[in-house]
Amino acid sequence: MKTPDIDSGHIPVLLSDFSSLLPQVSGIWIDGTFGFGGYSKRLLGSGASKVIAIDLDPDVLSRAYNLEQNWPNRFKILTGNFCKMGQLVTKLGVTRVSGVIMDLGLSSMQVDAPIRGFSLKNDGPLDMRMSKKGPSAKDFINQANESLISDVLLKYGEERHAKTIAKSIVTARKKNHIESTYQLVSLIEKVLGFNNRYKIHPATRTFQAIRIAINNELENLIEGLVSANKLLGIGGLFSVITFHSLEDRIVKRFFNLQTQNDNSINEIKCIGGNRRPLFKKINKRPIIANREELDMNPRARSAKLRIVKKVVDQFVSIEPNNLGLPSVSSSLRDFQCE
Ligand SMILES: C[S@@+](CC[C@H](N)C(=O)[O-])C[C@H]1O[C@@H](n2cnc3c(N)ncnc32)[C@H](O)[C@@H]1O
Structure with a gap:
């Protein structure tokens, strides 16, 4: 059995599956949900030239200290909401990125x-x-x-x-x-x-x-998906891990909408007419934890990982209600x- 990627605290979910699908990465990545930094650390270790990490929770700052010390020019932590990731990274002079990871929900801490x-x-x-x-x-x-x-x-x-x-x-x-x-x-x-x-x-x-x-959480998620989509260049990789059916439905529909032609989608309408798919799916079906991971980390039981790659540099507006956002x-x- 593999040991966790971190010393204590939060065990990153589906990290070995993420690494098997993307053993080498490059360019600037955004880790939209830093948590305990398991994904940031892995990205830095597998070739990202820089990782900009974001988390809403100010408590994570102390946990990012070691990464900042070890990689002062390659790692930056920001306190903020991923729904504003575009604005946050633009302040650092970054307008395009090679990858985004959003590992939703709460950390064990x-x-x-x-x-x-x-x-x-x-x-x-x-x-x-x-x-x-x-x-x-x-x-x-x-x-x-x-x-x-x-x-x-x-x-x-x-x-x-x-x-x-x-x-x-x-x-x-x-x-x-x-x-x-x-x-x-x-x-x-x-x-x-x-x-x-x-x-x-x-x-x-x-x-x-x-x-x-x-x-x-759900409106922030939609804005985060849109914001990440705008930042990704051609070849850009977009990975999202969901933990419950409401957020999973939103992510699934968002990716389906972006990976098919409008004509084939009846239940989801988007503004902008016919177009080519913007993303290619890296994994056709969502990845879920295997028995080995579940034995080590029962919190992985409801996790689903989806990864897509941007193939057309275009942005299509989306009506949030068509992504399954409940109206409250x-x-x-x-x-x-x-
Ligand atoms: C499951 S944990 C991430 C764990 C992390 N990937 C790791 O490997 O340690 C989710 C984190 O996302 C943060 N988060 C949730 N919603 C957010 C949002 N809208 N913007 C920024 N951070 C958010 C939470 O505060 C929490 O720290």
Whole structure:
């Protein structure tokens, strides 16, 4: 069994598959989700002339220190949102790149730290902000109206008990503010019932939905895909790793749209008329973790890796709704962090 690529913290997912498909890389790469730096390190070691890494979470800066020391001219870390990757790298004088990797979701450091409030397994404040700025999950749970909470749980968590959970949250918070992860977990256990035979904990979907909602994950993803697409030159490689069905649908449709002719796509409309495919798929089917990786890192179980290569230097606008973006009331904006 292979040892992880890093000493501790986050084990990068599907990294050996990524390296088998792209053993050698070149030019400037953007790592849009630095995390613990597993992908940045691999890119630097396999030929990238420079890696510009981005992460929303300011906590990663200290983890990037060694890379900055080892490769002062080849590695740069930026705190920011990948949806603005174009603006961020332009400030460094970069307008074109050879590759982009986006390994979506949360790092193990984020999930495992009770203070960040992402995990229903650890008691901590209801926070869930990747950027640590702006409204938190606590603000959303205690201030959003019942129909918004229900809408978020249904659309972002695919939670069929969304209405019941939203109603019980609004009733409970009249007595006491819901401040901690365990308070929310025990409320949901009480409403939906829970025993050890459950395959997934009944609060899992609620936690996923709130996290996606307050971090505006799906809209950021679409803007990130568009931004990366504009930065890539011909031959540019675009790799995305997804972890749940909502983000995977968006990435799949985005890549399908860009790799087929308009005429063959009925369900997705794009502005601009007929055109040649802009990307070629490097892997026809998404890559998933093998048994060896799953034994070492159970968090890889829902990961899917897709890689495409840009073959035509053209940009086609996309209607976000046609990528499968669920439509949620605009009042959610008041509860979204940066
Ligand atoms: C799964 S981890 C990445 C792990 C990393 N590839 C590694 O090998 O260590 C995802 C990271 O992406 C960051 N992230 C999520 N959404 C982001 C966004 N919109 N912009 C920038 N970073 C984001 C999270 O803060 C987290 O650190």
